[in-house]
Amino acid sequence: MKKTGIVFFPAFDWSLGESHPEREERLLYTQEQIFEEGIIDLPQVKQYSPGVANLFDVMLTQAVFPTPHRHKLDAHLIAVGSSMILSKALMNKEISNGFAMVRPPGHHSGATVWGNRGFCTLNNEAILVNNLRSQYGIKKVAIIDTDVHHGDGTQDVFYHDPNVLCISIHQDGRTLFPGTGFTDEQGGPNAWKSTVNIPLLPGVGDEGFLYALENWILPRVSEFKPDIIINSAGQDNHFTDPLASMNCTARGYGKITDMIKPNLAVLEGGYSIQGALPYINMAIFLALAGEDYSGVIEPHKPTRSEIGGETFRTFLAGLKQQHDNLRPNWTLRQEPYLPAGEWVYLEKSVFYDTDWFKENRREYIRKCDHCGGTVLMITQNLMTFEKAALVRIPFQACDTCEQAGYDLAEHFKKAEKTLLLQNQLRNQVHLWSQGEEVSLFES
Numbered sequence: 001m002k003k004t005g006i007v008f009f010p011a012f013d014w015s016l017g018e019s020h021p022e023r024e025e026r027l028l029y030t031q032e033q034i035f036e037e038g039i040i041d042l043p044q045v046k047q048y049s050p051g052v053a054n055l056f057d058v059m060l061t062q063a064v065f066p067t068p069h070r071h072k073l074d075a076h077l078i079a080v081g082s083s084m085i086l087s088k089a090l091m092n093k094e095i096s097n098g099f100a101m102v103r104p105p106g107h108h109s110g111a112t113v114w115g116n117r118g119f120c121t122l123n124n125e126a127i128l129v130n131n132l133r134s135q136y137g138i139k140k141v142a143i144i145d146t147d148v149h150h151g152d153g154t155q156d157v158f159y160h161d162p163n164v165l166c167i168s169i170h171q172d173g174r175t176l177f178p179g180t181g182f183t184d185e186q187g188g189p190n191a192w193k194s195t196v197n198i199p200l201l202p203g204v205g206d207e208g209f210l211y212a213l214e215n216w217i218l219p220r221v222s223e224f225k226p227d228i229i230i231n232s233a234g235q236d237n238h239f240t241d242p243l244a245s246m247n248c249t250a251r252g253y254g255k256i257t258d259m260i261k262p263n264l265a266v267l268e269g270g271y272s273i274q275g276a277l278p279y280i281n282m283a284i285f286l287a288l289a290g291e292d293y294s295g296v297i298e299p300h301k302p303t304r305s306e307i308g309g310e311t312f313r314t315f316l317a318g319l320k321q322q323h324d325n326l327r328p329n330w331t332l333r334q335e336p337y338l339p340a341g342e343w344v345y346l347e348k349s350v351f352y353d354t355d356w357f358k359e360n361r362r363e364y365i366r367k368c369d370h371c372g373g374t375v376l377m378i379t380q381n382l383m384t385f386e387k388a389a390l391v392r393i394p395f396q397a398c399d400t401c402e403q404a405g406y407d408l409a410e411h412f413k414k415a416e417k418t419l420l421l422q423n424q425l426r427n428q429v430h431l432w433s434q435g436e437e438v439s440l441f442e443s
């Protein structure tokens, strides 16, 4: 029998403040509803207890600076670890799909982390995906982010990775946090087209969402041929959500899940605590379990005006054309410390809205026809002025890129106060602070 796994981690003792939209009640009502409706007792449902991720898993994917020990990560490590409980169950064939109903969320947390942004410090899906690749030999993963906010952190983690397809469909960044996720963001020099952004006008509902899925997202996913599909299942597209302006219903979310058929759904945002979350969570869960979700009806009716029909189809066709016609224009740069090869230079500024500061980042990506290419990031926290470097040797790195990574690490161990070497090829992580290696296994 096809089993559906479920794990709850409501993080009762973690909050950004009692009146903050991202608070523990987000999962309390859902949990009650799912138990009351007897869904947990369905024969195909298997409930798991939460787990804890370790810093090694985190740092193979995200560089938490200046050291992870300087951050309060307890709740975040359980949100990641609980999601990973389901990915492990999936790999052990105990379940065929699952839903991690965890908080805090994670999709705004990127490749380098100096604090909390968009309520996220660690990226649950990204860490889980790289764990599947390092521990279970999974090669290609598609992540479909259906949260109303652009999944900018997930995009950032995999921007230079040709083996992870990141698709985010969200409310237009000109009208909503984090202000990114436009069609020109399509991946780095070795991973161009592995990032897809579909920014929607405010007011789109089930009809528009399902149309975009059928005509753009799902064809792109089947072309990519992933081994695994992950859904970042944010629920703030609901017509009652207080932070956004979209028009989806709980049943619409059930249908979205039905169409994506994710191996794992991981909860992201969704802030309409009583009016939407229990219903959406239930619809998603019933869809995963192969049950009828057509009777899941929320107490309120949509009041926002909806953009659908021909207007939406014309809008989406224009967006798709803009996306398809874009060509990258890379800037090459030489620096004395860069090993042989062509290095593409990018700059980035990251705003940490929760903690209210900015990070500036310079990136160098080794252009390579044989692998994802070694990446160097030099980053600075503009509140504390601390600097740090990240060197990443990618999964399936070629010999030249691997050596380039060691050469860069040798240089930056001395040149910067803090250096993280993410060696995804050899499944190793080394963090140096002032030339001394920092253990990731003591707190």
Ligand SMILES: [Zn+2]
Residues within 6 Å of the ligand: 147, 148, 149, 234, 236, 268, 269, 270
């Ligand atoms: Zn969101």
Ligand SMILES: [Zn+2]
Residues within 6 Å of the ligand: 368, 369, 370, 371, 372, 373, 374, 397, 398, 399, 400, 401, 402
């Ligand atoms: Zn290479």
